[in-house]
Structures are given as structure tokens and as C-alpha cells.
Amino acid sequence: MLSLEEYIARRKQEDGINEFDKESRMENLQTCVGYVFEYFNQYLDITKMEEQTALNNERIEKYRKQLRQYEPEIQEWLVHVYAEYDKQINHSIARFLKKDELFLLYNTDHEFRSISYECYAHLGKQYPFLKNQTEMLFLFIKCFLQGKSAEYCSI
Template identity: 45%
Template sequence: MTLEEYIVKRKREDGINEYDLEKRSENTRICVNYIFEYFNNYLDLKPADEKTVLHEQKVDKYRHIVREYNSEVREWLVSIYSSYGKYMHKQLMNLITDNYFLLYDSEAEFRALSYDIYPKAIKRFKFLDGQSEMVFLFVKEAHRIRNSFYPYDSDFYISDSVNEWIFDTYNKHGVNVYNFCYEWAHYFF
């Protein structure tokens, strides 16, 4: 509770009427005592509690970082971060080295890639052992996120027919040709 909420709660419990002018000095003393109680008793955090609060803040920040992933993958990544302190979305993304990853459009391709990176992942991170299905789901989500159209893409224009083909390809196959070409050009640069 915030300080204000604590004071309101205590006033209700003690039945204090702050508009009673006859008890003004007594009410002032009682309310000042509420403030001391709040800081000395209610907020008495032990060092272990402070670490827990800091840890939860870090976990919430990480949850915000991976907010684009679907809920299942996001909570898996957050639980790994909470337990091991690893930014697994970056670690696993670094294991995806196929230059044609953004052109994948079938479950079989995603599954084959997850089978390829899973042994590398458990070699570096033993705690991923037995989590091949989550690695597969991560690969699919990573593809979806890296292939999404961002606001800067909407101003990109080649010609009506090419732009229509790019959007049709994305809608049919989930493949963003624009992002693939951008990354391919960046690779050669």
C-alpha cells in the first residue's frame, strides 16, 4: 500500500473523524503516528526482501522486453530469466544462423531449424535440456516477429505491383520479402 492508502485504512479502522475540531490535536498526533508506523513497521524490508523486490523489478523489465512474443513463449523466456538471469531470446536468436530464415514458411522448416539449434543450445545452457518443444515454439515466434511489418515499412514504395506482391506474399505465407531483402543487403554490406 502507498502511504496515503495506509493512512486511509488506519483512519477507517480507528474511526477517526478529521473534521471534528474538538479532537484536532489528538487526531494530528494519531495521524503522525500512522506515518511512523508505515515507515517503521509496514515498510520494514529486510535485505532479503529488498533483493526479492529488485529481482521482481528486473523480471518485469525483461517481460516488457519480450512483450512481442506470444504468452506461452514469453512466460517461458521470463521464467528462464527469473531462474538463471539469461536473456534467452538473444541467446537463441544468435543460434539462428541460416541466411534464409526469413523465407521459411512451413512447420517442417521451423522444426528442422529447431532440431539444428537445440543441441547447440543445451550444450551452452544445460537447463534447456528437455525443452525442445519450447525451442521450436521460440523459433516460430522469432520468425513471426522478425517478419512483421513495422511502421517504417509502410512508407517503402517500389511500384504498385511489387508492393502488392510483397503484401500478398506476407499475407499468404507469413514471409516479409522486404525484411528479407533488407537483411540480405545488410549481410553483403
């Protein structure tokens, strides 16, 4: 779907309007005002946009319910990543952690931070939005390994 500016530019090009032609100024003004009305009344389907927004909100809320076991700050981070990039990053992190045979034994901040840097190095190329997110990655891994290790085995 085009933005209003893109729609007007496309229509101007299609109709061959030269907005710098002084003699056609009033005609061009009426035509461009018509484009705006046409955009909002015909091109832009508000009900479709509302449906998409409602479906997206439902999808996000469904994902949020899956994250109840995590701290609110971590939940918000994961939901933000999902809403912005359409990635359930917690699953990718969990798969990475599962590759480390000793991860269930980790219990110090140093160990959690160390594996979070390894995880960032591994996932950073695939998910560039993780840049500058190492602290949230650390917090997620710490929460995940301290509180979810038994449940993790069933993933």
C-alpha cells in the same frame, strides 16, 4: 546467506556442542534455542532480503516488458528461464538464427522444427536447462520468424 539448519550446525561446531551428552541436555537445549533467536533477530536481515526480492522482481518485470511481442506462453517460458537461470535465452537463439542465411524464408512447421533441433544441438551444451525444452524452442522460433523477421534485422 546460510539456511537456519546450516547456521545451527555451524554454531554447534564452533561452540563444540555435543547434543548426545545427556548431562548437558538442558544447557544444550537453551543454547540451541538461543541459536534460533540469534538467527532470526541478528543473522537474518529481513530488510536486505526484501530489497533483494524487490530488485529481482523489478529486473524480471523489465525483461517481461521486452517480450510483449511474443505469445503469452512463450513470454512465460522466457521469463521463467530468466528468473531461474539468469539467462536471456531469446538473444542466444536470435544470434544462432542469424547465422542461417535463409532463416527469413522459412515458413513451414517442418522448417521451423528442423532449425529448432539444430538450435537445441548448438545451445544445449551451453544451456543444459534447455533439455526437454525443444517444443518451447520450436514455438519461440516459429513465433520469432513469423512475426518478428523485419524487426530481427535491427538486433
